[in-house]
Amino acid sequence: MTAKQNPIQQTQVCQIIGGSIGKLIARQKSGKIIEIGELLTSDLDENQYAIYQVQDVYYSTQMEQRTIELISGMQLENQESDEIEFFDSELRAYNIVQLKCLAIIEKQAENKFKIKTPKTIPNFFSNIYPINEKNLIFLKKPNRPLYFGKLRSGSKIFNRDVFLDADDVLSHHILFCATTGKGKSNFIKNILWNNIELDSNGILVLDAHDEYYGRGTKKGLKNHKNAKYFVSYYTNHNCPQGAKTFFINIADLKPSHFNAIGNFSDVQKEAMRFYYNLFFKDWISKIFDDETTDDLKEVQKETNLVLRRKLSQILSCTKKHGKLEFNDIFSLEKGQRIIQDIADELENGKSVIIDCSHFSGSIEMLVGSMIMEKIFWRYKNYSRNGQISNKPIISVVIEEAPRVIGRDVLQRGQNIFGTIAREGRKFKIGLIAITQLPSLIPREILANINTKVILGTEMQQEREAIISTTSQDLSDDSKNIASLNKGEAIISSCFVPFAIPIYCPLFEDVILKIKKNESKVKESVFGME
Ligand SMILES: Nc1ncnc2c1ncn2[C@@H]1O[C@H](COP(=O)(O)OP(=O)(O)O)[C@@H](O)[C@H]1O
Numbered sequence: 001m002t003a004k005q006n007p008i009q010q011t012q013v014c015q016i017i018g019g020s021i022g023k024l025i026a027r028q029k030s031g032k033i034i035e036i037g038e039l040l041t042s043d044l045d046e047n048q049y050a051i052y053q054v055q056d057v058y059y060s061t062q063m064e065q066r067t068i069e070l071i072s073g074m075q076l077e078n079q080e081s082d083e084i085e086f087f088d089s090e091l092r093a094y095n096i097v098q099l100k101c102l103a104i105i106e107k108q109a110e111n112k113f114k115i116k117t118p119k120t121i122p123n124f125f126s127n128i129y130p131i132n133e134k135n136l137i138f139l140k141k142p143n144r145p146l147y148f149g150k151l152r153s154g155s156k157i158f159n160r161d162v163f164l165d166a167d168d169v170l171s172h173h174i175l176f177c178a179t180t181g182k183g184k185s186n187f188i189k190n191i192l193w194n195n196i197e198l199d200s201n202g203i204l205v206l207d208a209h210d211e212y213y214g215r216g217t218k219k220g221l222k223n224h225k226n227a228k229y230f231v232s233y234y235t236n237h238n239c240p241q242g243a244k245t246f247f248i249n250i251a252d253l254k255p256s257h258f259n260a261i262g263n264f265s266d267v268q269k270e271a272m273r274f275y276y277n278l279f280f281k282d283w284i285s286k287i288f289d290d291e292t293t294d295d296l297k298e299v300q301k302e303t304n305l306v307l308r309r310k311l312s313q314i315l316s317c318t319k320k321h322g323k324l325e326f327n328d329i330f331s332l333e334k335g336q337r338i339i340q341d342i343a344d345e346l347e348n349g350k351s352v353i354i355d356c357s358h359f360s361g362s363i364e365m366l367v368g369s370m371i372m373e374k375i376f377w378r379y380k381n382y383s384r385n386g387q388i389s390n391k392p393i394i395s396v397v398i399e400e401a402p403r404v405i406g407r408d409v410l411q412r413g414q415n416i417f418g419t420i421a422r423e424g425r426k427f428k429i430g431l432i433a434i435t436q437l438p439s440l441i442p443r444e445i446l447a448n449i450n451t452k453v454i455l456g457t458e459m460q461q462e463r464e465a466i467i468s469t470t471s472q473d474l475s476d477d478s479k480n481i482a483s484l485n486k487g488e489a490i491i492s493s494c495f496v497p498f499a500i501p502i503y504c505p506l507f508e509d510v511i512l513k514i515k516k517n518e519s520k521v522k523e524s525v526f527g528m529e
């Protein structure tokens with residue numbers, strides 16, 4: 001490596017000895033440690049260098065298997081021969097490293113770089129070095145930078161921030177995929193926090209575990225210094241100061257909202273639409289009304305009875321003394337403006353967190369559908385009348401995304417989340433889908449989700465599902481993905497030049513650092529006074 005590009009002189013860790021463009025083979029230098037996922041580099045000429053990623057490391061030797069077994073036997077069985085060494089051991093037994101060339105970086109002028117896809121292979125016996133921060137200056141901050149984490153090389157973390165353009169990534173959907181416990185929620189907390197830093201895009205969070213706002217001493221979005229302007233929290237459970245209670249007026253429900261739940265047959269759906277068209281905002285009450293049912297010849301009595309049973313289960317309602325009574329978040333009187341209010345907040349760039357931890361999954365999806373349908377139609381109108389360019393992007397965070405964009409539910413009928421996945425980007429509406437089972441999401445929807453944040457994923461089938469739809473070719477990265485620790489991730493997106501390995505820190509640590517810095521600033525201002 002020339003002194004010009006790599007002023008921190010490092011010794012080589014391996015040397016190219018074969019392979020092909022996507023799979024280079026190098027011999028590891030003895031005494032050096034090379035990790036799977038690590039980033040390495042080599043100079044191609046004066047102005048170009050390559051960036052490689054380690055995909056595998058394995059043993060190789062010049063000796064015959066029988067000789068190796070004999071040496072091992074001598075060392076194991078004869079304690080005094082612990083020090084039995086064989087001649088030129090580091091020359092005869094060594095590691096082979098399998099590398100993928102991620103990109104070629106061409107320096108065009110001072111601080112101007114072109115990132116190219118590799119089309120040639122480096123020279124035979126090229127020396128390969130660990131990457132250093134100087135090799136990474138080509139990673140630039142975009143216009144509307146949404147911070148994702150620090151650049152990572154294997155398990156080493158660089159002091160180099162990775163940003164993606166918020167408008168690009170949020171409108172083109174993001175998928176977070178990982179086995180439980182690998183840090184999906186932690187990552188989302190960081191993203192939500194960083195989004196507030198950005199003058200905010202609207203994000204609706206259907207918070208199934210009530211983990212994002214930060215209850216009591218737990219840290220969350222409430223700890224942001226701008227939380228009162230940019231965060232809105234709805235809960236019906238021990239409502240803390242600043243939070244709002246959450247009731248939905250039954251008149252705001254439409255038959256289409258139930259598509260996200262997917263347990264209605266075509267005949268039942270048709271009957272629901274029939275009631276809606278006839279009675280509009282009163283349609284649910286009318287389904288439970290005996291007189292109406294007797295008079296309506298178009299809907300069979302059996303269908304009406306099934307609808308009553310299903311709706312009373314989902315909406316947690318019963319009919320008492322001729323009147324519908326609701327036990328959960330639905331109401332005949334309360335919450336008349338709640339859906340509009342939430343839509344307005346999102347349109348004003350707020351993060352709206354709804355504590356869904358006390359709802360059933362069906363209610364969570366129903367609430368999400370109501371809000372997102374409202375937003376979708378509003379934004380479609382803005383698009384028609386040319387106002388959309390002034391509007392912020394609106395995204396929706398969905399845990400266990402296959403519940404609404406899974407193959408099964410979509411086969412039973414389209415719902416708003418599927419529509420957003422397919423055409424939301426035209427109207428600046430995006431999904432932030434979270435799952436540990438991407439294989440349940442149809443391929444065309446996965447392919448439509450342009451940014452994938454892949455955290456540690458243990459099941460091979462799930463790794464394959466995600467790998468087969470990423471923007472970059474990750475077909476040889478399965479082992480790398482399986483070996484990711486908590487917070488370690490790979491971002492594959494059409495908005496990054498190659499799949500970028502990053503580390504997303506623990507949210508609590510980030511907050512601690514920020515709060516320390518904020519109090520330092522306060523102290524120094526006080527000192528000046
Ligand atoms: N980047 C990280 N560094 C250290 N610990 C982490 C990190 N991310 C998550 N954790 C820890 O792992 C646990 C599970 O993380 P979580 O984000 O809830 O995972 P998931 O949502 O994927 O199930 C958390 O309790 C947290 O303490």
Ligand SMILES: [Mg+2]
Pocket residue numbers: 184185186
């Ligand atoms: Mg989680």
